[in-house]
Amino acid sequence: MAEDARDRLARLHGEMRERICLMDWAPGTRLSEEGIAAEYGVSRTPIRRVLARLEDEGLVQSLHGIGTMVTDPGAEELAQTYALREELAELVGRLSPVEVGAAQRAEMAGFRAQGEALAQAPEARSFARLNMAYFAFGLSLTGNAVLREVAERLYYRTARVWLRQIAALDLAEECAVFLAELRETERALSAGDAMAAALVRRAHISMSVRRLMAAGAAGRAVD
Amino acid sequence: MAEDARDRLARLHGEMRERICLMDWAPGTRLSEEGIAAEYGVSRTPIRRVLARLEDEGLVQSLHGIGTMVTDPGAEELAQTYALREELAELVGRLSPVEVGAAQRAEMAGFRAQGEALAQAPEARSFARLNMAYFAFGLSLTGNAVLREVAERLYYRTARVWLRQIAALDLAEECAVFLAELRETERALSAGDAMAAALVRRAHISMSVRRLMAAGAAGRAVD
DNA sequence: TGCATAGTAGTTGTGCACAACAAGGCCGCG
DNA sequence: CGCGGCCTTGTTGTGCACAACTACTATGCA
Incomplete structure (x- = not known):
């Protein structure tokens, strides 16, 4: 077929x-x-x-x-979307978390390795792709398909703005912070603690938002 | 125009x-x-x-x-949707809750009055309509438009199954329980406590799910 | 009688032509 | 020179005809 x-x-x-x-x-x-x-x-x-x-x-x-x-989401819509994304990230660890096994740990190690490579040679587009794939992996840690669907929907709604702002910030530093998140999450998953992994995710989304907002609306497309 | x-x-x-x-x-x-x-x-x-x-x-x-x-959502999908809806109901009180003013209290009193009328003459279709309108009112208690959109989406996804099960349960009792929720929420809003109202909502969703699930999959359309 | 098979009716997916609509340029008039 | 109306161009929205596909039925054959 x-x-x-x-x-x-x-x-x-x-x-x-x-x-x-x-x-x-x-x-x-x-x-x-x-x-x-x-x-x-x-x-x-x-x-x-x-x-x-x-x-x-x-x-x-x-x-x-x-x-x-x-479309070009305004600051208000972005803030609201991220606020909800933070909560959903935590819910990934609370609603039907999957049992962390060898498969998850192996996949996580792969992402950490890619993160190390990225940190050595920061590049916005590769960063965005890796971030996207890693996000999908994070969602796979919950058995709640509806939560996955909603969280994915919101992620893709913010992705383009995130990428634009990342390029305006210190790219190398952002990659380094991302690698730190990967390492922390790997530690959590090694301990078999999906909830801890979810909290790490939430914390990093929160901090990421702070940096993004601090950078301001510079670079917004004019209407 | x-x-x-x-x-x-x-x-x-x-x-x-x-x-x-x-x-x-x-x-x-x-x-x-x-x-x-x-x-x-x-x-x-x-x-x-x-x-x-x-x-x-x-x-x-x-x-x-x-x-x-x-479509006819399966039990698993329903459970997952309701699990998420419970969390979102609570978030309505936590993310950008609006200031409860006279307008909200007046509208709430209207719903309570309609709830009393319904409890006196239970009827499934009227119940469904009132429930729908009241749900929209509940969402208006948060200033987060994204949260409203997501919660509404999930509500409409469960509405038809809820209505079918309600008809199978004791309709009069369901209407009475609904009225009790309305009165509790009115009390919370009178105190200006949007978070309390959200928690009442969450509690009643949780209990409603229990009753629905207890009624089982009887009445499921055959494929 | 049983069964394979071609045919038929009914449905969604696709392509195409045209209508509806908005923006910008152009011309004529004051 | 200013400006108001028209027209031209390009876009999305709609209607319609046909292709692709499925389920069911009737029919012929063993």
Whole structure:
């Protein structure tokens, strides 16, 4: 079997979401339905289906007669999203935490190793990709699928802004802090303590937000 | 100005969602895109746009060549959703709680009055509508729009199952319990304590889940 | 009678043409 | 020179026809 239409849309959605979150399509960018359709070799219809979902997720906004733009969350919305993300991060350790086994520890060690490599050669895009993959791993520590879905939704909503601000901050320092988080989490998982890992995550989200907010709204796309 | 296309879709979405949550379209029902389109006097296109959103929200599922069916969440998914809803209910009181003023107290008194009327003449559909409106009021007690959005999403995902189970339980007793919750919450809001109101809400969700689960999966639609 | 198979009806997914709409440029008029 | 209206261009929204796919039924054959 080649590929189900359902899977094709999911793949399209994932790719377009990544282009937004990695700032290939920065906030404010006007997307062309026809252009994207031509690029993927399909008609506007399935692209519109994906854009509709991205709009429901808050990543883009379509205006009749004007265009479809990548949204740029305001400071208030960002603060509210992060506030909720902090709570959800803690819930990952409290609601149906999985039993930490050898598989989790091995995967965690892999992330720590990648984190060390990144800290030696800081680079924004690699950082963003690793952060994304590590976030997914963190979610795998809860058995609550609904929580995973909601937390993922909110993560992708903040990812592009995080990446933009990271580039404005001291990239090397951010990578170093990230590596520290990875090491702390590895310690928690080695002890089999998923709740501790969740608390480490929450603490680092909290501190990350502080640094981001301190950097201010510099670099916000003009409307 | 007549109506924006955006608003029309939002209205369609709201109406169709209500038909699902009030069990006009019970779980398992096969929806006809063409039928709905004819009913609303539009083509399949905007209906498909709305159905796509409902599918992303988990209320319906479309299968190529088969049809679009109202989903019937399994016990596991329900449990996970309610577990998260409990936590979010508490967060309403913790994240950016609004200052409780005369307006909130007046609205709350209105709900309590409607609750008393309902308790005198229990009726499932009225109960569901009142519960829905009261839930929206509860969300208005937090200034965190993201939290409101997520909590609302999860509420509508459980509403239809709740209504089905309520009908199977002792309806009069459920209405009485609901009235008790309204009175407790009114007391909390009179004291200006939004956090207390949130905790009352959480407690009642928790107890409601217990009763629902105890009633078991009787009445589940067969696949 | 049992069963495989082709056919048929009904559904969602896709492509395409056109309508609805907004922004900017251009021309004519005061 | 200023400016108001028109027009042109580009975009998203809608309708419609057809393709892709599934379930069911009838039919012919052993």
